[in-house]
């Protein structure tokens with residue numbers, strides 16, 4: 001893989017404001033699967049799952065899971081599962097080199113298709129996905145905690161299904177939602193599993209980008225979102241949350257790719273920055289200006305740790321069909 005090309009703005013995002021926690025006490029699990037804990041209320045109700053650290057350098061998820069498990073959160077109804085997704089990658093996290101340790105062998109969020117059954121492929125992440133799959137395939141509602149490279153308010157990424165839409169609407173701490181079609185079967189993410197994209201069953205998997213990877217406030221926000229998610233399905237008692245944020249349903253109009261080593265953003269834009277006019281300057285790629293292609297565009301998840309010819313962010317507009 002090509003090296004990350006840093007600039008002044010991206011370097012400013014390398015500060016790690018909090019320490020990762022030791023997850024080894026959670027290794028044994030209570031289901032026979034390492035780092036996976038399921039609690040059954042014994043009463044009817046949905047099976048909800050909270051995943052964290054699918055990407056090993058997105059350490060906020062481990063702190064949230066640690067908090068929920070330490071306070072012995074148990075479901076009032078249904079079942080509740082906590083999952084440390086990629087413990088090996090997480091344990092390689094180094095605050096002096098925090099962009100590394102996203103995975104051990106390959107991105108675990110791209111192995112949920114044929115990899116689950118193709119025994120010629122056996123990377124650490126594929127083996128972990130196979131280990132988790134039997135439990136995931138019994139889950140009704142899954143919240144997968146991720147984080148992003150830029151600062152900014154939380155973003156939910158989901159399938160474009162009715163069940164996913166119903167699920168994200170409950171998350172009033174998440175001001176941006178991007179729904180998309182299931183991609184190439186070679187690149188299935190956890191949220192793309194057919195299990196969560198079956199119109200006959202109202203199941204959903206939502207990926208939450210809770211904030212910048214290593215800002216302390218991301219842990220706080222992820223924690224609030226998880227609690228709201230569980231409250232909305234009646235698994236935990238209602239508790240006070242910050243005021244609801246207006247939620248924008250967005251659709252992607254462009255995934256920006258950089259072509260030159262010298263790409264840089266023209267400003268340190270936060271994720272969620274709004275550009276009223278088409279033609280607004282976003283960055284410079286070599287000697288070419290990168291501008292918004294249409295009016296009323298949001299810059300979502302600008303990429304600061306870029307690689308040559310890699311993505312540098314997405315531009316999205318309000319999806320009128322999904323706005324309520």
Ligand SMILES: [Zn+2]
Pocket residue numbers: 054055058146147
């Ligand atoms: Zn991630």
